[in-house]
Amino acid sequence: MSDSAKPQTRYLKDYAPPPYAVSAIQLRFELFEESARVTSTLEMQRQHRQDEAGQTPLMLDGHDMTLHSVTLDGQKLDTDAYIVEPERLVIANPPERFTLEIVTSSKPQDNASLEGLYRSGDMFCTQCEAEGFRKITYYPDRPDVMAPYTVTIEADKARYPTLLSNGNRIDGGDLPDGRRFAVWQDPFPKPSYLFALVAGNLGCLRDAFITQSGRRVALELYAREQDVAQCHHAMAALKKSMRWDEERFGREYDLDVYMIVAVGDFNMGAMENKGLNIFNTKYVLANPDTATDSEYEGIDSVIAHEYFHNWSGNRVTCRDWFQLSLKEGLTVFRDQEFSSDIVSGPVQRINDVRVLRSHQFPEDAGPTAHPVQPDSYIEINNFYTNTVYNKGAEVVRMLQTLLGRDGFRKGLDLYFERHDGQAVTVEEFISAMEAANGRALTQFRLWYVQAGTPQVRAALSHDAASQRLTLTLRQSCPATPGQSFKQPFHIPIATALLDQQGQAIPLRLVGESNAAPAPTERVLELRATEESFHFDGVAQMPTPSLLRGFSAPVKLDAQLDNAQLAFLWAHDSDPFNRWESGQEYATRVMLGLVAARARGDSLNLDENFVDAFRACLQDDALDPALRALALTLPSEGHLMERMTLADPQAAHAIRSFVRAQLSVRLEAELLTAYHAFRVAGAYRYAPLDAGRRALRNLCLDLLLAGQDSAAETLALNHYHNADNMTDRLAAITPIIHGGLPHSDKLIADFYIHCASSANALDKWFSIQASAPLPDALPRVRALMTHQDFSLRNPNKVRAVIGAFCGGNPVRFHDASGAGYAFLAEQVLALDAANPQAAARMVALMSRWRRFRRDLAELMQKQLQRILTQDKLSNDVYEIVSKSLN
Ligand code: 0A1
Ligand code: ZN
Secondary structure: OOHHHOOOOEEHHHOOOOOEEEEEEEEEEEEOOOOEEEEEEEEEEEOOOOOOOOOOOEEEEOOOOEEEEEEEOOEEOOHHHOEEOOOEEEEOOOOOEEEEEEEEEEOHHHOOOOOEEEEEOOEEEEEOOOOOHHHOOOEOOOOOOOEEEEEEEEEEOOOOOEEEEOOEEEEEEEEOOOEEEEEEEEEEEEOHHHOOEEEEOOEEEEEEEEOOOOOEEEEEEEEOHHHHHHOHHHHHHHHHHHHHHHHHHOOOOOOOEEEEEEEOOOOOOEEOOOOEEEEEHHHOOOOOOOOOHHHHHHHHHHHHHHHHOOOEOOOEEEOOHHHHHHHHHHHHHHHHHHHHHHOOHHHHHHHHHHHHHHHHHHHHOOOOOOOOOOOEEOOHHHHOOHHHHHHHHHHHHHHHHHHHHHHHHHHHHHHHHHHOOOEEOHHHHHHHHHHHHOOOOOHHHHHHHOOOOOEEEEEEEEEOOOOEEEEEEEEEOOOEOOEOOOOOOOEEEEEEEEOOOOOEOOOEEOOOOOOOOOOOOEEEEEOOOEEEEEEEOOOOOOEEEEOOOOOOOOEEEOOOOHHHHHHHHHHOOOHHHHHHHHHHHHHHHHHHHHHHHHHOOOOOOOHHHHHHHHHHHOOOOOOHHHHHHHOOOOOHHHHHHOOOOEOHHHHHHHHHHHHHHHHHHOHHHHHHHHHHOOOOOOOOOOHHHHHHHHHHHHHHHHHHHOOOHHHHHHHHHHHHHOOOHHHHHHHHHHHHHOOOOOHHHHHHHHHHHHOOOHHHHHHHHHHHHOOOOOOHHHHHHHHOOOOOOOOOOHHHHHHHHHHHHHHOHHHHOOOOOHHHHHHHHHHHHHHOOOHHHHHHHHHHHOOHHHEOHHHHHHHHHHHHHHHOOOOOOHHHHHHHHHHHO
């Protein structure tokens, strides 16, 4: 790419308020099969004078449209009265107040980017976050321009009887020529990214919700008629979310109707458009034959997430896109808290931390690392990241830990009260927390502006004579792009000290009065690079249980030996740390085996580890869901993160070896547990049942790791007796991934179960694409020629290309480099149609420097090949150029 064609970087420091405000917008959509015509009428007012000549040019963002006319205060403008640039429309110096009418058209049927107005199957729909509105009409497409919308939609009555937009429906009826119209009005001023429109022939599941103040809200879930029966779980999730947000945070819904539409072609999970959420079908549709337990849970959490945005995002929105985590980090925190209340607190916490560690930590350690509040970007769509979402949520969680639940609630109440109807910054959020709690959070702000995962090292020393224990904590943070030095963070470390029976001992800090009983857990606040905490009355050296509940997003080295880890795995009263200790123990054992393999030594799985694993399996005091998590071995990705240079082949070989060893050495125990955790009765999604299934299916998976035929028979029976997707998938995954004799027959049979549901088919595709077998790549190529595959559908792209390149490390990272060449080829093919999807895929190679030299060079070559292409999107350009820097 030539230098002049290089995309521009945008900077937070360049923020300037909008020169013109929009006090009202009226949109009229005339939808046809070949084109969509949009008439936009804007009431605009100048906010201030800008340049030295006293002129304030009006610049409206716009992209990929045909402009038909511009009319100012009723006068149609000549074409020389304005300038049309590739990305905007400029009117040199309009009056102080004026009405502007703009007529444009576009071709939704050709819009494969799934941004702006596009078609998904037989329906029209929109996606405007972050900058999709500018593909619909010329407009100041930035979140700090908020306006009330009135929207008229006209379309063919027979094909599109359902016409939806934001707010309340105020009019509608028939038109000549077999057409029909509807008018929608949204009284709440909103930024353009929250605009939505849907036109289609849709079925609807209806219900209602009475708010805490007694208002009735109509709830409407739209999907293809044949899918409406699969919307009940989502509807229940919506009602639970509405009640929960009232009870936990005092937030009530504000319109008379709340609509959700399920769409098959969608780049992300879902979108919180005001009063009219648009969802990927994956997060709405479920029945026992199509969705797994964890997908039912995914629906709960995404429905909640989008609903919670109504306050954290819509009523109070972001001033600019650098503030994205203001709405996303806060809303993820809120949906995590919701799931924690409806499923199980510890299980939810462990799963959230697993996501953070497997996706955000690597991002924070790689070439695209950025702060929770980035200070620059080329393409904002690349910043819907694990850092902005999940680390952002951890930062909000730390605020709650530091301020206490009540203090946090007071802060949030004040934030909503002060900023309702405004577009604000992270700074305003922190200020509200400070003001409501009378507490300065100056150092805490560094979490928003410094990238990188801090490391904390802990050391204990005990003086028997004075019965004094000293805990010394030391923090550091590695350099990240553009940030070589870091200031120390303000880190809450939830701490307990366990005696030899595993009981938490009272923690009395030196100098504290002993009038009141000391707590057995405390949140220590580490602020300096190194700090020591002294406790009195500690008779013996305890075992530390630090960072309980994962109280901060850091990497902790508590300097524990394997015996201490085994002790905590069995005894820690904090369920998170119990899980954590088991994971750390398993990681160390596996890394030891990686080293042995590299030396050419024979491999031997330590008996102590097998004993600890058995003890956990048989610990009936531990809830099955937690037990399943505690017995899930660290992933190959996790092992690779801990190697000096990642070696996918070694990680795969050792994980397979350990699984096979556990299979053989614990066969009887696994079989007993497998039978004990059968769930009686017909399938229904319920957290307790799901926990039992998870444990039982984990046992089945391990039994099959020994590759013996009795286990395969057990799995075949499990498959044929199953009345649900969770069990079916659990039975066939080890058979297909192990390349066992019945594999091909099961692939064919499973297809029949999946054929009528796109979401079920995604699993049929991805189970094959992630099979770590030698012929994985040719199989993937064959899958891409299957009649049910389409490169235009993001779910299918994720199910095949994503599952292979992101979920099959041993085959993707094949030493031939064929996997990398395949990915590069697919990225280029995708980029022409859907840059967002292409950028997400290419990011799978961004951390090439972390890998074995031979692999790194091969990946680098493919990235360079991509960068030399002429017509690269900003999305892909940004990821690839940063990766190669
Ligand atoms: N705001 C949505 C996610 C979302 C973001 C971007 C999109 O297109 C680029 C689409 C959806 C959420 O947090 O759920
Ligand atoms: Zn969100």
